[in-house]
Amino acid sequence: xxxxxxxxxxxxxxxxxxxxxxxxxxxxxxxxxxxxxxxxxxxxxxxxxxxxxxxxxxxxxxxxxxxxxxxxxxxxxxxxxxxxxxxxxxxxxxxxxxxxxxxxxxxxxxxxxxxxxxxxxxxxxxxxxxxxxxxxxxxxxxxxxxxxxxxxxxxxxxxxxxxxxxxxxxxxxxxxxxxxxxxxxxxxxxxxxxxxxxxxxxxxxxxxxxxxxxxxxxxxxxxxxxxxxxxxxxxxxxxxxxxxxxxxxxxxxxxxxxxxxxxxxxxxxxxxxxxxxxxxxxxxxxxxxxxxxxxxxxxxxxxxxxxxxxxxxxxxxxxxxxx
Amino acid sequence: xxxxxxxxxxxxxxxxxxxxxxxxxxxxxxxxxxxxxxxxxxxxxxxxxxxxxxxxxxxxxxxxxxxxxxxxxxxxxxxxxxxxxxxxxxxxxxxxxxxxxxxxxxxxxxxxxxxxxxxxxxxxxxxxxxxxxxxxxxxxxxxxxxxxxxxxxxxxxxxxxxxxxxxxxxxxxxxxxxxxxxxxxxxxxxxxxxxxxxxxxxxxxxxxxxxxxxxxxxxxxxxxxxxxxxxxxxxxxxxxxxxxxxxxxxxxxxxxxxxxxxxxxxxxxxxxxxxxxxxxxxxxxxxxxxxxxxxxxxxxxxxxxxxxxxxxxxxxxxxxxxxxxxxxxxxxxxxxxxxxxxxxxxxx
Numbered sequence: 001x002x003x004x005x006x007x008x009x010x011x012x013x014x015x016x017x018x019x020x021x022x023x024x025x026x027x028x029x030x031x032x033x034x035x036x037x038x039x040x041x042x043x044x045x046x047x048x049x050x051x052x053x054x055x056x057x058x059x060x061x062x063x064x065x066x067x068x069x070x071x072x073x074x075x076x077x078x079x080x081x082x083x084x085x086x087x088x089x090x091x092x093x094x095x096x097x098x099x100x101x102x103x104x105x106x107x108x109x110x111x112x113x114x115x116x117x118x119x120x121x122x123x124x125x126x127x128x129x130x131x132x133x134x135x136x137x138x139x140x141x142x143x144x145x146x147x148x149x150x151x152x153x154x155x156x157x158x159x160x161x162x163x164x165x166x167x168x169x170x171x172x173x174x175x176x177x178x179x180x181x182x183x184x185x186x187x188x189x190x191x192x193x194x195x196x197x198x199x200x201x202x203x204x205x206x207x208x209x210x211x212x213x214x215x216x217x218x219x220x221x222x223x224x225x226x227x228x229x230x231x232x233x234x235x236x237x238x239x240x241x242x243x244x245x246x247x248x249x250x251x252x253x254x255x256x257x258x259x260x261x262x263x264x265x266x267x268x269x270x271x272x273x274x275x276x277x278x279x280x281x282x283x284x285x286x287x288x289x290x291x292x293x294x295x296x297x298x299x300x301x302x303x304x305x306x307x308x309x310x311x312x313x314x315x316x317x318x319x320x321x322x323x
Numbered sequence: 324x325x326x327x328x329x330x331x332x333x334x335x336x337x338x339x340x341x342x343x344x345x346x347x348x349x350x351x352x353x354x355x356x357x358x359x360x361x362x363x364x365x366x367x368x369x370x371x372x373x374x375x376x377x378x379x380x381x382x383x384x385x386x387x388x389x390x391x392x393x394x395x396x397x398x399x400x401x402x403x404x405x406x407x408x409x410x411x412x413x414x415x416x417x418x419x420x421x422x423x424x425x426x427x428x429x430x431x432x433x434x435x436x437x438x439x440x441x442x443x444x445x446x447x448x449x450x451x452x453x454x455x456x457x458x459x460x461x462x463x464x465x466x467x468x469x470x471x472x473x474x475x476x477x478x479x480x481x482x483x484x485x486x487x488x489x490x491x492x493x494x495x496x497x498x499x500x501x502x503x504x505x506x507x508x509x510x511x512x513x514x515x516x517x518x519x520x521x522x523x524x525x526x527x528x529x530x531x532x533x534x535x536x537x538x539x540x541x542x543x544x545x546x547x548x549x550x551x552x553x554x555x556x557x558x559x560x561x562x563x564x565x566x567x568x569x570x571x572x573x574x575x576x577x578x579x580x581x582x583x584x585x586x587x588x589x590x591x592x593x594x595x596x597x598x599x600x601x602x603x604x605x606x607x608x609x610x611x612x613x614x615x616x617x618x619x620x621x622x623x624x625x626x627x628x629x630x631x632x633x634x635x636x637x638x639x640x641x642x643x644x645x646x647x648x649x650x651x652x653x654x655x656x657x658x659x660x661x662x663x664x665x666x667x668x669x670x671x
Contacts, residue, residue: 223427
């Protein structure tokens with residue numbers, strides 16, 4: 001029991017219907033405006049070291065994606081000399097050279113843009129689709145749930161890689177924008193379209209669990225509308241698992257891009273991405289392990305950054321987790 | 324002067340119309356395994372300033388009938404028939420949107436367990452203030468100010484300092500006060516309190532009931548108190564309706580029903596409570612189990628457990644307990660009971 005609860009109890013037992021001096025409304029009020037869920041969450045995030053590590057890493061990679069030349073130490077990723085093929089890291093070239101004899105650090109730095117676009121766009125689409133479909137199915141139940149859940153099952157039946165492979169293979173011959181480009185946008189959409197179902201199921205089951213809670217019944221008894229109940233009362237209590245899931249999924253999706261490339265439907269050279277580098281590096285992992293090592297390290301750091309921010313956000317949204 | 328007289332002198336009741344009229348209310352839950360008859364033909368009315376206690380054991384349909392009135396049962400699986408009229412308007416025939424607008428300013432509810440009835444992710448001030456933001460479009464600043472005033476009104480100490488605290492940071496009694504603050508925020512005409520003190524310990528129980536009584540005197544609202552606690556009923560209610568197997572089996576003023584029960588079930592309830600005069604004696608429990616609502620006994624639903632039952636040749640014609648269902652009838656002035664042999668129970 002906390003001190004405050006102890007004091008409450010004392011008050012409960014001593015005070016028998018009369019107001020005490022304690023109940024003076026003149027005690028300092030930190031702000032006159034009512035705190036929202038998000039401003040409270042931000043207050044807690046600000047004090048979380050993990051969040052800041054994750055945020056700094058994310059900003060670092062984001063800047064790398066937008067201005068790669070700042071980090072490439074003056075090297076052009078496409079200026080290659082076969083004489084340097086697979087050369088190991090040196091003081092001049094920190095990450096060594098790749099198979100073509102190109103500076104590998106420049107390549108890894110320039111790969112951030114495509115990899116981040118794919119990871120973040122795909123995960124955002126997964127999050128939006130999963131939360132939207134899952135929340136509607138869970139909240140309204142009945143035939144709405146029936147239709148949406150069966151639709152999800154249909155997508156579940158198609159394996160992620162197979163579905164994305166078919167879409168990207170057929171895509172260029174269609175006139176659908178983005179999908180017909182074979183660029184990072186198309187890869188991201190293909191991955192998201194066949195990867196949102198787990199998020200949907202997570203949200204759906206969470207919403208069903210939260211929906212039957214007393215505080216939702218109480219909100220209804222106080223005259224809150226369906227939208228308000230869903231957005232204000234159910235979602236904040238239901239998003240935690242899906243937040244954690246999606247932050248981990250960013251890494252899975254960036255890696256899946258490598259698989260698609262390996263199968264010949266993802267990004268193709270001369271495009272540069274971490275997925276491409278890891279796929280290519282696997283062929284010579286015994287002679288030149290640095291070709292897999294460096295893109296793997298940055299990929300791991302990226303995923304870790306997102307996981308740290310996701311964890312911090314989950315804790316911040318739950319007042320019981322706050323210190 | 325009794326409490327109801329005080330209220331009627333300050334707050335004239337609207338002529339003719341009761342605040343709430345419940346008319347032959349039925350609630351069923353249709354399930355694959357069969358239909359559960361939770362509420363079977365309940366009727367009552369509530370006047371401004373009146374406190375009606377609905378007394379019954381678990382599964383007697385008392386909470387379900389309140390939830391039906393509140394409009395928070397999911398339909399399906401629940402099927403609600405009968406009439407629920409709030410200030411003369413039929414709530415069941417109403418558009419959901421109109422019904423929603425009554426919840427809060429018209430009828431409001433206190434839940435049993437405040438810890439689970441308060442949203443864990445919002446501060447208590449936010450949740451109390453939500454009432455003003457939803458129903459009156461108040462600004463956040465205004466909502467917070469009024470939340471603090473309400474917390475003062477339900478006697479939460481240092482309200483201004485605690486307004487940003489979360490439900491888990493409060494003690495049980497304080498949480499129930501927060502719940503009450505939410506429920507009375509918009510000065511509802513009717514307050515339904517569903518076992519408001521069951522989750523609290525005895526000293527805190529008394530304070531919460533006192534608070535509810537005081538608030539009722541201030542506002543003249545009608546109070547429906549759902550409980551299985553005879554002590555609470557005796558303390559605060561004007562009238563009492565005893566429920567068994569989804570129907571009202573006895574109704575009258577608290578004094579009448581408690582001193583001279585007219586239904587064997589009520590009589591059993593009174594005997595099962597420890598009393599100072601009967602110190603040293605044995606308590607008499609009601610034999611048997613509460614009925615399964617999916618298979619309610621034929622005739623009088625209470626007959627398998629009844630000490631006064633008359634079966635076969637012992638019964639008067641048309642009043643055989645195992646086959647003839649007794650209607651709720653006037654058995655004495657101001658007294659109603661659903662028993663063929665109420666006069667015997669009363670000892671008339």
